[in-house]
Amino acid sequence: MPVGGALRPRASAIGAGQPIYVSLYIYINMHIDVFQTLADPTRRLVIEALRNGEKPVNAIVSQARIHQSGVSRHLRILQDAGFVSMRPDGQRRLYSLRPEPFRQLDAWLAQYRTLWVARLDRFGLALEQQQKGRRDKKQESRA
Numbered sequence: 284m285p286v287g288g289a290l291r292p293r294a295s296a297i298g299a300g301q302p303i304y305v306s307l308y309i310y311i312n313m314h315i316d317v318f319q320t321l322a323d324p325t326r327r328l329v330i331e332a333l334r335n336g337e338k339p340v341n342a343i344v345s346q347a348r349i350h351q352s353g354v355s356r357h358l359r360i361l362q363d364a365g366f367v368s369m370r371p372d373g374q375r376r377l378y379s380l381r382p383e384p385f386r387q388l389d390a391w392l393a394q395y396r397t398l399w400v401a402r403l404d405r406f407g408l409a410l411e412q413q414q415k416g417r418r419d420k421k422q423e424s425r426a
């Protein structure tokens with residue numbers, strides 16, 4: 284999902300005569316960074332407003348308590364990044380979350396989750412051993 288029109292590659296930027304890896308590099312770098320997209324607290328409010336299903340802009344505005352122009356701007360950014368899809372319904376536009384980017388984030392985080400779970404398990408074991416040692420010392424001092 285490319286960034287706004289000003290940053291889209293020109294037709295001549297990706298074309299005949301260029302090696303495929305150059306074209307691929309340009310294409311990849313034209314995508315919005317997922318973490319940069321989610322770093323904005325307003326966009327996270329918009330995502331939270333859409334968590335329970337499809338909504339029109341006005342419902343998002345009232346739930347997120349942001350002006351309509353701000354919600355529209357953030358919806359466009361979220362849509363460009365692939366987090367949100369829009370479905371026309373007469374004169375209304377209904378927005379909903381797309382699961383794919385969240386699955387990708389979860390897959391990326393899973394690598395680190397296993398690392399931290401193992402570390403926390405070891406930390407918990409060390410705490411238990413330390414507490415057991417303290418209880419043993421108290422019992423020895425009483426005897």
